[in-house]
Amino acid sequence: MTMATPKSAIAHIISVDAMGGDLGPAAVVAGLSKSAQKNPDIRFILHGPQDQLVPLVAKRKLARRCEIRHAEGVVKMDDKPSHIMRHGKGTSMWSTVEAVRNGEAAVAVSCGNTGALMALSMVRLRKVEGVNRPAIACLWPSRNAGGFNVMLDVGADVRADEQDLLLYALMGASYARNGLDLKRPRIGLLNVGTEEHKGSAVMKVAHELIAKAADAAEFEFVGFVEGSDIPSNRVDVIVTDGFTGNIALKTGEGTAGFIRDSLKDAFKATPLSRIAALLAMTSLRRLTQRIDPRRVNGGVFLGLNGTVVKSHGSADALGVTSAVKLAYQLAQSSFADKLAARVASATSLAQGVGEQTETADSESAQK
Amino acid sequence: MTMATPKSAIAHIISVDAMGGDLGPAAVVAGLSKSAQKNPDIRFILHGPQDQLVPLVAKRKLARRCEIRHAEGVVKMDDKPSHIMRHGKGTSMWSTVEAVRNGEAAVAVSCGNTGALMALSMVRLRKVEGVNRPAIACLWPSRNAGGFNVMLDVGADVRADEQDLLLYALMGASYARNGLDLKRPRIGLLNVGTEEHKGSAVMKVAHELIAKAADAAEFEFVGFVEGSDIPSNRVDVIVTDGFTGNIALKTGEGTAGFIRDSLKDAFKATPLSRIAALLAMTSLRRLTQRIDPRRVNGGVFLGLNGTVVKSHGSADALGVTSAVKLAYQLAQSSFADKLAARVASATSLAQGVGEQTETADSESAQK
Structure with missing residues (x-):
């Protein structure tokens, strides 16, 4: 600094x-x-x-x-x-x-x-040159060392084609590096199964494009991930279109809220469980904080x-x-500058200019 | 019987x-x-x-x-x-x-x-005549009186157009009537917002088609619902395409598993919380049963x-x-026969034959 x-x-x-x-x-x-x-x-x-x-x-x-x-x-x-x-x-x-x-x-x-x-x-x-659809990235409580995964897009646009998904992977990797201090983030593409033949044609092409970009953009591509992987330690950045991402985000929030309420009811059920709730208060507060949406408050607009x-x-x-x-x-x-450089290097890579290595190094070096 | x-x-x-x-x-x-x-x-x-x-x-x-x-x-x-x-x-x-x-x-x-x-x-x-894409319907723990909502499609097909979504609404209503004993199920269409201008063109047309079909098919259409409404008491049947539905289902399962594990950790954190866990055991078991996927085990293929x-x-x-x-x-x-009759009546309704009332009555009468 x-x-x-x-x-x-x-x-x-x-x-x-x-x-x-x-x-x-x-x-x-x-x-x-x-x-x-x-x-x-x-x-x-x-x-x-x-x-x-x-x-x-x-x-x-x-x-x-x-x-x-x-x-x-x-x-x-x-x-x-x-x-x-x-x-x-x-x-x-x-x-x-x-x-x-x-x-x-x-x-x-x-x-x-x-x-x-x-x-x-x-x-x-x-928009940054080279970005067709900007995205909103959110943090998601997870089993990761840092406690959070990134998911994008969670609602900037209801559509995304294979090129957009590739750019989400690049932007998500850059965000994880600068916002979560992950040197080599693991990127996953959200799909209805982890086998390579699953999903629509767009998914298959996006899988190919992201796999090809992984080395130059310094991330690890773990391939397709499923909804159940979102809070897991398999992946750091989950890439999806804004329709699916928004629904997954709100489904997760809704499920957490439902369980929170059910837990409260369970603790009110008997006199013994009321005492238990008092004894466990500190531990429960720690859990509630961990899944508290206020503590992971902040969607970031990327692109x-x-x-x-x-x-x-x-x-x-x-x-x-x-x-x-x-x-x-x-x-x-200086996240905004680094992201723009990252997208520019990917664009020139696609055009065969191939200057991506220098840009990638400069992003790491500035940290 | x-x-x-x-x-x-x-x-x-x-x-x-x-x-x-x-x-x-x-x-x-x-x-x-x-x-x-x-x-x-x-x-x-x-x-x-x-x-x-x-x-x-x-x-x-x-x-x-x-x-x-x-x-x-x-x-x-x-x-x-x-x-x-x-x-x-x-x-x-x-x-x-x-x-x-x-x-x-x-x-x-x-x-x-x-x-x-x-x-x-x-x-x-x-396939039943009139059905282009069959669907898989699942049960979802919810705040409803019966304790469950229905969601479809959760993965039979990765696509669905507006006609498919209309048929999912009809089939889901029939399933809720026969599988969950709901006379007049509330149907919602899963989207990224509840306002009518939200979402893609397919969503807007599907909204119109389902609204028009509600009276004849004896369900209440609550309009668009969001991911956070899935476990709510706003709706009984959630209609969506198989890609989104599958990801929502697995996101819900993943979130529940993550919270369950975090809760276990919280109870192990201190000696006091271990005692609390013992005292609250019965209440917690009741909660775990409520969100236990084994107790809601059964996707049904419709169509x-x-x-x-x-x-x-x-x-x-x-x-x-x-x-x-x-x-x-x-x-x-006799669910299969009733569902086929329901789809047939909707098809003839669309063709202007308009014999749907009799069929609808017969479905209710047979219950």
């Missing part, structure tokens, strides 16, 4: 949308306060209505570390992405993305409407000229601070 | 494949023994190598209730479906399906290779001239008896 390049000056600045979350700006500012305590160098640009934000920031004593940028409008959860894309100027979300576009902040964070945030980010930041972290709409202070933590790690590792 | 029609004579006979499960024929025969104890009228035709089956059946004192039909060959888990379709004659799986085709048994049960079982069933039983229940490959005696229980319930309700 040297200060030599001009870019590293903004590697400490996170652009944050104060509005659009279910719990309002107070929860967001409370989250920033937690992040500020843990990271002495972090700074924020906070976007939203000045009259609401000034007292909140003053209350948390953040005034010296947080620049407030006034924006009157708020993107609502039911606003259509296409509408915001055309008429979103003046909203806090637009302003948040704009700070990254202008090079004033390294990463943008918002708890607002996902579709609108993706649409705005596409229009203002533009744009600039990094955007989407926090859960219902994020409280803890959720916001988790999203900011991820944003800060990505900011400090 | 009248004995008046000739068909009801075979409504007590289940055709069972003894081979192909991970635990071998002993587990299957042990499962049949449990089922026989619970249902005094049930009878079996059991398929597999005679020399292995005779002693197992004798040991469980099932000889008077179980006809053994000799079949030398066994379909293995890694056999390709296309190979079995052409060369599967003489296997226990083929023989099991054949007994349903010949009208000797009402429902077939197998723990073997799913792809091969579906391929064989397609070739020997043939064929005859009913086939696919049990989990790893099913033990409890798993086999759960699959047989489901098979027996479907056998007793």
